[in-house]
Amino acid sequence: MYKVYIVEDEHLERKALQMIINGQAPNVKIVGTAASGKDALKGIAETNPQIILMDINIPEINGIEVLRRVKKSDPEKKVILITAFNEFDFAHQAIKAKVDDLLLKPIRPEQLIASLNQAIEGLQANTRSNIDEKMSEIIYAVVHKKYTQCREAVQTYLNLLYDHYGFDLISIQKEVQTLMRELQTVADDNGGYEIVSPLKSTSGHKHFARQFQNRYNLRVEIMKVIGKIFDHMKTNPDRKSSIEDILNFIDRNAANDISLEQVGEYANMSSYYLSKIFKKETGMNFVTYLTKQKIQIAKDMLINTDTPIINIALDLSYHEPNYFSKVFKKNVGITPTAYRRKYRNTGAQTEAAE
Structure with a gap:
């Protein structure tokens, strides 16, 4: 279902657009309307x-300027402009501002639906490319x-x-199984580790849904798989680990009560x-860094x-x-x-990742 926002200052015109979309575009949902550029x-x-x-001709901030601001903020949004003026100047400004389609009033229903379908096809192509x-x-x-880059990329991928x-x-x-096949190739190229995970299962989607009820559970399982691959990629136990290896190890085990001695043993170094x-x-001591990673996990769990x-x-x-509450408040500023309460229902996936 694709979300559409309608901006039209004429009440009857706005209602007409809503009626066409509600009646003839089942894959589209109107999420809001406005009568001015500011709103x-x-x-x-x-x-x-x-x-x-x-x-285009709306009060306070005209449609061309709204288009410019929207495209600057999110170039992938599709903007369809409507105008009663068949003039070159308007078309030129709209094209320069990267409009996706331009419709002349009065709009026929089939024109509007065709324009929406074209926008949806563009969105689907963008999404496939982004995935x-x-x-x-x-x-x-x-x-x-x-x-850390893995964790952030996996979160965006699932979003x-x-x-x-x-x-x-x-x-x-199916998408996650494709990712598992790619990860298995990496594992094969680094010691021949065989990934063992329910994500590789070809069992029905009901079983998949029971195990992974939300994207958080799915992300945790994907990161477990990646963590195991990382473990098998440390091929020489006698070699001192790089600082990146050490940070990776701490990040993967931050939820556990790991000590500096355990990290030293992993890194083949004295404490x-x-x-x-x-x-x-890193510019900070081990305990401070470990606490920072624990708080990051806590934020993620609180939201998701x-x-x-x-x-x-x-x-x-x-x-x-x-x-725990005292440490959390000291680091985040609130309990x-x-x-x-603040971030749970505000689409704060990004907040947790920062």
């Missing part, structure tokens, strides 16, 4: 539509052992899948030497799961929930409860 910019920011259907590009970024980050497919779990499962180079390379705060604390090896 349009506010409404577009709040509803985040993929398609904007807008009259493929993000999957390539995941593979690149795995090959080059960049765990793209869920935004594009919605509740079509069959398609999401004293590791502590010195860690501070030199229903896990009680006491369980989040225990999952992150904070055995005293009150102490875990306040953070969940």
Whole structure:
């Protein structure tokens, strides 16, 4: 379902557009309307539509200027402009501002539907390209052992899948299985590790849905697979690890109660030497960095799961929930409860990733 926002200052014209779309465009949902450019910019920011259907001649801020601002903010949004003026100047300005289509009034229903379908085809092509590009970024980050980049790319990849497919779990499962095949190729090229994960299963989508009820659970499982590949890529146990290897190891195990000694054992370094180079390379000590990573996981869980705060604390090896809340507030500025209340329903996937 694609979201459309209508901007038209004439009440009857606006209603006519709504009637055509509601009656003849089943794959489109109207998420808002506005009668002025100022209200349009506010409404577009709040509803985040993929398609904007807008009259050029609207009050306060005209349609051409709204088009410019929308395209500057998000070039992939599709903007269809409507005008009663068949003049070269308007068309030239609209094309220069990268309009996706220009319709002349009075608009025939078949013209409007054809324009919407064209916009949808463009969005689908963009999404396919973005999904493929993000999957390539995941593979690149795995090959080059960049765990943090992996985590961020996986989150964006899943956001793209869920935004594009919605509740079509069959398609999401197929996309993830493609990613698993690509990751298996990387594993084969780095020691022949065989990935063991329910994500490789070809069982029905109902089984997939039961195991991975939301994108958070799915992301956790994908990152487990990537973490195992990273473990098998450390081929020489006698070689001292690079700082990137060390940070990857800490990031992957931050939820556990790992110690400087355990990291030193992994890195083949003494705790004293590791502590010195860690501070030199990162600008912070081990405990500060580990706490930072734990808080990042906590923010993610607060936004994307229903896990009680006491369980989040225990999952992150904070055995005293009150102490966890104190540490969280010190680092974030608000309590875990306040953070969940503030960001839970505001599309804050990006906030958690920062």
